[in-house]
Amino acid sequence: MTERGFETLQIHAGAQPDPATGARQTPIYQTTGYVFRDVEHAAALFDLKEVGFIYSRLTNPTVAVLQERIATLEGGTGAVCCSSGHAAQIMALFPLMQPGCNVVVSSRLYGGTITQFSQTIKRFGWTARFVDFDDTDAIAAAIDDSTRAVFCESIANPEGHLFDIPAIAKVTSKAGLPLIVDNTTATPYLCKPIEMGATLVVHSTTKYMTGNGTVTGGCIVDSGTFDWSASAKFPSLSEPEPAYHGLKFHETFGHMAYVFHGIAVGLRDLGMTMNPQAAHYTLLGLETLSLRMERHVANATRVAEWLENHPAVESVSYAGLASSPQHDLQQRLYPKGASALFCFALKDGYDACVRAVEKLELISHVANLGDSRSLIIHSASTTHRQLDEKQQVAAGAGPNVLRLSIGIETVEDIIADLEQAIS
Numbered sequence: 001m002t003e004r005g006f007e008t009l010q011i012h013a014g015a016q017p018d019p020a021t022g023a024r025q026t027p028i029y030q031t032t033g034y035v036f037r038d039v040e041h042a043a044a045l046f047d048l049k050e051v052g053f054i055y056s057r058l059t060n061p062t063v064a065v066l067q068e069r070i071a072t073l074e075g076g077t078g079a080v081c082c083s084s085g086h087a088a089q090i091m092a093l094f095p096l097m098q099p100g101c102n103v104v105v106s107s108r109l110y111g112g113t114i115t116q117f118s119q120t121i122k123r124f125g126w127t128a129r130f131v132d133f134d135d136t137d138a139i140a141a142a143i144d145d146s147t148r149a150v151f152c153e154s155i156a157n158p159e160g161h162l163f164d165i166p167a168i169a170k171v172t173s174k175a176g177l178p179l180i181v182d183n184t185t186a187t188p189y190l191c192k193p194i195e196m197g198a199t200l201v202v203h204s205t206t207k208y209m210t211g212n213g214t215v216t217g218g219c220i221v222d223s224g225t226f227d228w229s230a231s232a233k234f235p236s237l238s239e240p241e242p243a244y245h246g247l248k249f250h251e252t253f254g255h256m257a258y259v260f261h262g263i264a265v266g267l268r269d270l271g272m273t274m275n276p277q278a279a280h281y282t283l284l285g286l287e288t289l290s291l292r293m294e295r296h297v298a299n300a301t302r303v304a305e306w307l308e309n310h311p312a313v314e315s316v317s318y319a320g321l322a323s324s325p326q327h328d329l330q331q332r333l334y335p336k337g338a339s340a341l342f343c344f345a346l347k348d349g350y351d352a353c354v355r356a357v358e359k360l361e362l363i364s365h366v367a368n369l370g371d372s373r374s375l376i377i378h379s380a381s382t383t384h385r386q387l388d389e390k391q392q393v394a395a396g397a398g399p400n401v402l403r404l405s406i407g408i409e410t411v412e413d414i415i416a417d418l419e420q421a422i423s
């Protein structure tokens with residue numbers, strides 16, 4: 001299948017007619033357990049000597065199709081799905097980190113991720129160092145002997161700020177560290193971080209990948225290219241694992257070591273499992289990913305251009321605008337578009353934002369993005385509420401800023417709704 005086009009792969013990768021029934025669409029394998037052929041088969045599965053289905057906390061055939069589909073679309077060697085995007089982030093870091101270690105992260109991130117990284121991971125003895133990822137020297141300067149990973153979003157929530165992934169990957173590979181890219185807002189249709197040098201890609205499949213606001217989910221894709229044994233920094237992958245009779249994941253599974261660890265240790269012990277119903281909805285959504293993203297980009301471009309010329313609007317952050325300082329980067333690295341998530345600032349400040357949100361009729365006030373419906377949120381009073389004003393501004397979520405996630409409705413209707421709300 002490797003030579004086939006994106007539009008083919010988003011429908012077919014990982015799936016085949018059901019061997020038991022011939023069902024053409026991937027069935028929802030709504031089961032927790034799987035019957036072992038015999039005791040020897042069961043023992044081989046538990047020892048990781050044979051790959052197969054044991055229990056749905058670890059593996060499930062519907063989820064397995066989704067894992068292979070996302071891995072294929074991202075150009076990775078394999079993937080692990082989990083219960084949400086936030087679960088994917090913890091699961092991605094888990095094999096890499098130990099108490100006392102740090103991860104160097106972009107200051108422009110989804111608000112919930114800033115909270116997860118600045119507060120919650122401290123309970124595991126991990127810390128995050130927040131740096132401006134437009135400044136590659138600052139990334140290099142923040143890395144020390146205790147750094148185990150570097151993390152950023154390709155198209156950053158909430159402003160739709162684009163990052164130069166190849167430049168960032170150069171810094172991390174020089175430091176001998178894995179680069180983790182959250183590709184939620186871009187999707188593999190607009191950006192392929194692995195081709196640009198990323199080691200791991202994480203997703204909140206809750207957003208554009210599913211595309212209709214039905215289920216939460218997450219995914220971690222491994223490029224399969226990182227040498228986990230090149231240093232002593234990643235003992236979970238390079239050293240004997242006591243729970244599997246001293247098996248060494250990297251030595252035994254090679255380019256699949258990280259993915260197998262994610263399932264056999266990560267899902268086994270953290271239990272952040274994606275359920276087969278969620279995988280089904282996401283598989284359906286992925287079938288139209290390219291079509292939806294094209295329309296999302298076209299609509300977002302029209303709306304951003306309209307907003308930019310509106311007298312009540314102070315600024316628009318969309319990187320797809322010809323006037324954007326990021327326009328050259330967009331043309332070079334994100335030629336199919338800058339997704340459909342961006343912010344605009346109103347001249348009249350916080351109160352005008354609150355008034356506009358209340359007047360909108362078609363566009364819903366929702367803490368989600370990447371839906372077929374257009375959504376808006378006033379980040380400063382919601383998703384970025386836990387941050388102080390300095391952090392809010394650094395994250396692109398100042399008090400007079402509204403975040404839009406432009407849907408795939410008739411674009412004139414989206415503009416008309418904004419017009420009546422902000423004029």
Ligand SMILES: *Cc1c(COP(=O)(O)O)cnc(C)c1O
Nearest residue numbers: 084085086110157184204206217
């Ligand atoms: C929503 C989001 C997350 C968190 O994902 P959930 O599925 O809500 O847990 C992480 N990163 C980005 C960029 C997101 O938009």
